[in-house]
Structure formats: structure tokens, C-alpha cells
Amino acid sequence: MEYTILGKTGIKISRVGLGAWQFSEAWGLTDYRAAKAVVARAVELGINFFDTAMVYGMGMSEVFLGRALREIGVKRDHIVISTKIPGEFLNPIDIFRSVEKSLRNLGVDYIDVLLAHWPPCWHNFPTCEYARAMERLVLMGKVHYLGLSDYPVELVEAFRNCLSRIDIQILQVRYNLVERWAERTHVPYAEKYNMTVQAWSPIAKGALTGKYEPGKLEFQDVRSRDPIFHPGNYTQVWSVVQLLREIGEKYGKKPVQVALNWLITTSPVIVPIPGAKTPEQVEELADSVGWRLSYEDWRRLDEATRNLSISYSVVYVEKDVKVEEH
């Protein structure tokens, strides 16, 4: 396994992490033994950076991940767990309550990195109040580091200005080869301030694996509503998959591995956190690092994906409402 450093902490993290949202009804992996097998293979392969959240399965993901890591017997200081507190809980009452619950769910006495999952956009909680409550958790040792997920950089800046003695270490953003908005904002910001960019949906929820053929898409999980699989978008993704396949053949790698390698080749601060449902998937994900695409191949993928037009309003725009009069 290839390793890098988490933000400015000096702590060693694997160059690819493992997302644990999969351990929830949203993704359908709700059997603890199956989840444990995924975590065990990740640990065997040297992955030590795990991402979960309070809302994933309303605690199921945290419980499964924490229990699996304990049962496998990995040393606590050899792993780094990030968990996330939703925007709705970002007030001093709920922060302390929910972090206590998260510690119990994970079965740990400190959280490595606590991230605000998204801004409190519906509740008007003052930024500095919840930033200081989160900093208090760090000063008291319940949390070691802070991060922000799905925050525009303008709000990242506002949050950082509220902190007294510490800085954030992670920006977590949606970022993959076909959804590259983060490159214009978060990646340069993280490079400037030496933060880690945790790239979520780094394989576009499986779209970049090449295993889902257009016209045969039928999902029973969270993907049934994801615009990336809508035909208008997926046709573009599918042409990228063909290029990933062609380039992958040169390296003896699968499309999913080339897609992840493209991210880590782009910047040293980017650490993808793909999710996996089986130990075999983890093996492929782990083998997406420890090597690099050539500059020419990186550029071919850059040019092929720079001007895609993925649309998120596609379902709304195409739907004609039938008005019935009684």
C-alpha cells in the first residue's frame, strides 16, 4: 500500500481510503458478516483510512465499522476514522449529544476526524457557535482533528476564521473523473493550505467501473435516483469508460483502477474514499494506487472529460406534469 500524510498532522494514511456508507439500507449491505469481510480485507491490504457518518444507516455504518475493526484486532493508533455530523445537528446541544453517541457506536474513546457533513442550511445555526463547539471537542480530546464536507470554500473560510487554536485538516467533496467541479475550488484551496481532499463518489457510484451497460440499468438502491445513471448523462460516462478500458489495458488495470489513479495523479492532496461491497472489490480498489498513469494518459483522460455536460436537473426538465381537473 502507498501512504500519504493527513493534512498537516504528520499522520500516515493510505493513499486510498474506504467509504463505509455501503453498510446501510441505502446501498443494501446490511449483513454484519459481509461488512466485516470488506473491512478485514481492507486492513489486510494496508488500508487504514475509513470514512463513515452518523446518518449512514442512522448509526449502522458506524457500529459495523467500529465492531469490525475491533474484532479484527487492528491497533487503534494504526487506523484513522473520519465520521460526520449532519448540518441539522450543528448546534452546541446536538453536537455534544451526537458525538457521544457516535463514540459509543464506533466503540472508541476518540474520533480521529470529525467533519461537518453539510452546512446547517435550513436551521440558521451561527457558524462560529458550532465551529467553537467542535473545537471544544478537540481541546477536550474527544476528537483529534476537524474537517468539512460539502462546504463551499467561502464557508470553509468563514468556519476557519471562527477557530481559535486549531485548523481543519480535511475537505470532503464529490469528485470523480466525470464530475470535476471540485478542481476549480476545493483542490487548489486544499493545496494552498495543505489539507487532504477526501474525494467521495470517486468512481461515480460504480458508473466508472464499466460493469453497468447503458440500457440495462436497474437499481434497487440509492442509485435508482442518481442523475449520473440517467441516459442523457450515462451515454457520456460510457464513452469515458471505453477510454478507461483502453488505457487500462496498457497497465494491466481495470477501468475502476484507472479512474481512481487519475485522481491521485492529479494532486498529492487528493485521497479517494471509494465504497466496496465485497472483499474482491476492495482488492481492486487497493490496487488502484502504488503506481501512476503516464503524463500522456493522464492528459488524454483530462481532455476527454473536461467538457462533459452532466446535468442534475435532467429528471425535472424532462418530466411533463399531467394536470387533472375534477
Ligand SMILES: NC(=O)c1ccc[n+]([C@@H]2O[C@H](COP(=O)([O-])OP(=O)(O)OC[C@H]3O[C@@H](n4cnc5c(N)ncnc54)[C@H](OP(=O)(O)O)[C@@H]3O)[C@@H](O)[C@H]2O)c1
Ligand atoms: N460527504 C458526503 O456527502 C458523501 C456522499 C456520498 C458518499 N460519501 C462517502 O464516499 C464513499 C464512497 O462514495 P459512494 O458511496 O457515493 O460511491 P463510490 O465509491 O463512487 O462507488 C461505490 C460502489 O461502486 C461499486 N464498486 C466498488 N468497487 C468496485 C469494483 N472494484 N468493481 C466493481 N464495482 C465496484 C460498488 O457497488 P456495486 O457493486 O453495487 O455496483 C460500490 O458500492 C461512501 O462510502 C461515503 O463514505 C460521502
